[in-house]
Amino acid sequence: GQNIDQPTEMTATEGAIVQINCTYQTSGFNGLFWYQQHAGEAPTFLSYNVLDGLEEKGRFSSFLSRSKGYSYLLLKELQMKDSASYLCAVRDRSGYALNFGKGTSLLVTP
């Protein structure tokens, strides 16, 4: 089975940096994904890690440690539009199924 944990809510200030953590315990691992979901909209793909280390994509970076079952999403130079829910998802060994955490609701304040 899969057990994926993320903080429920976080608040940060415009222009700052925020780190959203995700820990997982899985019976199989085939990559970790981060998605962003604005209220009333569909989740959109942000990043993917399958090997240990940091992947950088503009203002967003994602880190993975497979031995620790740990990932984080780092958002730099926060903007008001970054207020959204951030979903951590682990792909299982089959390569087909994504199991999502319950999401972290991020509020960016002026």
Place this chain on the structure above:
Amino acid sequence: DTAVSQTPKYLVTQMGNDKSIKCEQNLGHDTMYWYKQDSKKFLKIMFSYNNKELIINETVPNRFSPKSPDKAHLNLHINSLELGDSAVYFCASRSGIAVGAQYFGPGTRLLVL
């Protein structure tokens, strides 16, 4: 536009009715999914089809029946709707190559009265 599309966007119906939600993707992907997102925003996989074959069938009441007429379409039929079926249903698709990220449709907001 290349995308995953769903119809209808909103669906309000009475308990006991039967309804269908349609999904189409023109991304050329081989695999399609149905997810349910409940009021607490938890996104849970229901079904997955790969090239029209059912490959994932999670613990879902058999009132829910997916159908894939071709690899670009995956429809969801729900019989005897119950109050607890109220949720947002997302369709998604993924490519079998490279990262294989899933791309989601806009969602269907189902309200059962």
